[in-house]
Amino acid sequence: MKQLEFEDFYRSGRDVCLRAVLAAVSDRALAEDLVAEAFARAWAAWPRVRGHPAPRAWIVRTALNTRVSWWRRHRREVGYGDHDGREAAAVESGGAGIDPALLALLRELPRRQREVVALRVFLDLDTATTAKTLGIAPGTVTAHLARAVGTLRGQLVTLDTPEAGS
Structure with missing residues (x-):
């Protein structure tokens, strides 16, 4: 039954x-790895996750926490060259259902704003659940969402104006 x-x-x-994770991290391969890890952890703790008020939010939060943990362990490593995978992510969102232009704009938002957009917009969570998932106040969720939407709206309107194409 559990399975x-x-x-x-x-x-x-x-x-x-x-x-949602792709919107927050802007890297398709990383998002897939993080979601796979989060689902593996959910399987291991399924009775607890099943009882969570928003199990999908648990998955997304676990994926984002995994990214932070990975970054903390590896932040002192030196990469090869300047390549960080962003070029590939900008070229293709790989069937995740996010327009590449929107993904590029999301990438420019601050991390917390991307996380709020991921939970509020992509998972359609309410403000209280988003706040609880991220460990912040509901008013902070509202503020981050308003800033993110304002920034995205400004960028999308700029992209859509006839002068922008000239």
Whole structure:
């Protein structure tokens, strides 16, 4: 029973969780790895995750926390050259259902604003659940969302004006 229930949860939630994490991290391969890790952890703790008020939010938050943990462990490593994978992510969002132009704009937002957009817009969570998931006040969620939407609106309107294409 546990396995079938989890399989249904995985099938119904994987794509939406992937889109939310992709919106927050802006790197397709990284987002896939983080979501896979989060679902593996959810399987290991399924009775607790199943009882969570927003299990998909648990997946996204776990994925984002995993990214932070990974970054903390590896921040002192030196990379090769200036390549950080952003060029590839900008070229293709790889079927995640996010327009590459929108993904590029999301990438420019501050991290917390991207996380709020991922949870509020992509997962359609309410303000209270988003606040609880991120460990911030509901008013802070509202402020971050308003700033993000304002920035995105300004950028999208600029891209859509006839002068921008000239």
